[in-house]
Amino acid sequence: MRLLQALFFPPEQPGGVSSMIPYMQDRFSSSRWEMEMFWLPRRLRNKGREDIVFDTFDWTQYAQSDIVQKYIQTYRDYIWWTRMRIQQPHDLIHAHHPIAGLALKHVFPNVPLIQTIHSSYERELVLNERIEENGLEHQFLVSLYRELELKSERLITVSQSFAGYISSFVDHPELINVIPNGFDEKRFKPVPHENEVPQLVCVCRLVPAKGLDILFKACAELKKRGHDYVLHIIGDGPFREELEALAQELGIYNETIFYGYTLHPEEFVPFFDIFVLPSRAEAFGSVFAEAALSCLALVGSDVGGISEQIEDGVNGLLVPVEDYVALSEALEKVISDPSYRYELARSAWEKAKSHYSLTHVVNELKKMYLQFDSRKSEE
Known part of the structure; x- marks a missing residue:
């Protein structure tokens, strides 16, 4: 089964996704699995020229926002880069950022998409005083949840709390799956030590x-x-x-x-x-x-x-x-x-x-991935 793990940031960027996805590859290195990672290079800017249309809302009502325009242009760039670099479709796409998931589904509409939403970008932007609550940017970002629900065969969040948060923005919250991030036990492990001062x-x-x-x-x-x-x-x-x-x-x-x-x-x-x-x-x-x-x-x-x-x-x-x-x-x-x-x-x-060990989370993901495998055989 050929898997594509689609990120937004390069894997060396800080954050939970980068602590998990790159370390999953050796768990899928077998005759049964083939896993590739894909992301948008940081220096790639303003290449895409695609007309952007969402099926669940009209993004142009928020177009006067520079932040929304930047988001849309990044979406165009991701589509452009996908067409440049991926020639053969995969059996399954697992995306870890809304832009990644929507862009890849746009290019490969017949490939099943699993979408994990790792964080509430709009809440973070509000708390960090980058956007106003209920402003144009906030409305645009929460509108993406329903679009992701429509385009994904599976919608995943990383906690029950976050699943509850996005439930008011989707049509079928009961179908949201919860799978937390997983972390390589070989990288994170105790070290005996004594500190006189805490x-x-x-x-x-x-x-x-x-x-x-x-x-x-x-x-x-x-x-x-x-x-x-x-x-x-x-x-x-x-x-x-x-x-x-x-x-x-x-x-x-x-x-x-x-x-x-x-x-x-x-x-x-x-x-x-x-x-x-x-x-x-x-x-x-x-x-x-x-x-x-x-x-x-x-x-x-x-x-x-x-x-x-x-x-x-x-x-x-x-x-x-x-x-x-x-x-x-x-x-x-x-x-x-x-x-x-x-x-x-x-x-x-x-x-x-x-x-939260990587072994536990990978096993959960494999069970989900196999539901989309036409061969339906266990590893």
């Missing part, structure tokens, strides 16, 4: 949606209470300068290390003690599963896919969104009690191994 780590893009301002305020509270810690911030983004200034203002700059973008954080994350990320929205929260497989204690906001991964007090701690006092109290619990911290980390590791 080491907190956060891996994310530095944007308002991730709630790092809340984390910094919580860490300032910890310092006021006399707790020693080091906070490691791994990632980069447009919010970095503001965060560095906030760390200075709150008096925690000396306790905070900014790494910038790091290609393989899994190589040193296992040497830390506590993973913390108080996101304002999160469809799944891949970094929590990665940290759990590295056997770190988890502290996160009670939102989206995070609260599906963490059972409060069992395999991590959940705090209300925007509540830096509650976050500081949760961090105080795991900082001041190493035994409790280890119990949470061990439970998180066990759940992640059974639910």
Whole structure:
């Protein structure tokens, strides 16, 4: 069976998709399976000239938005690149971005499409103050959900929470499948270590949606209470300068290390003690599963896919969104009690191994893929 895994970003880009898809290839290297990856090169711009028509809505009512126009042009470019590079159709296409799925279905209308929606781009743009809620761009992006539903043989989301979110934008929410991201157990694994001072780590893009301002305020509270810690911030983004200034203002700059973008954080994350990320929205929260497989204690906001991964007090701690006092109290619990911290980390590791390992997720995907295989034989 010839599979095409269609991405938008090149696989070296940060994010849950890049942590999973490239590492699936060796799981499909057999006489039964053949898997290829495809994406739009970052430097490819303004090549497509296709007239764009959606079957479920008229996109031109949003055409006065520059963001919408850029999205449409990227869609045209993806179609152009697909026609340039893919000559033979595959047996099945599994797309991991709306542009990728719609473009490939446009070029190969008779090839079954499985579409995974990994995150709510419109919610992130609203939280990051790039677009206005219910504005033209927001309306355009949520309209794409029904178009994806029409064009896909299977629509997948990465959490029950996110499936619930998009249910109001589609006609048949009961048909949405939920398959979380999976992570290679060989890449994310515990490393025995001892840290005299508790080491907190956060891996994310530095944007308002991730709630790092809340984390910094919580860490300032910890310092006021006399707790020693080091906070490691791994990632980069447009919010970095503001965060560095906030760390200075709150008096925690000396306790905070900014790494910038790091290609393989899994190589040193296992040497830390506590993973913390108080996101304002999160469809799944891949970094929590990665940290759990590295056997770190988890502290996160009670939102989206995070609260599906963490059972409060069992395999991590959940705090209300925007509540830096509650976050500081949760961090105080795991900082001041190493035994409790280890119990949470061990439970998180066990759940992640059974639910979010790449082996488990690939097996689920293979079952789905075989439903579209004309030969219908097991590997």
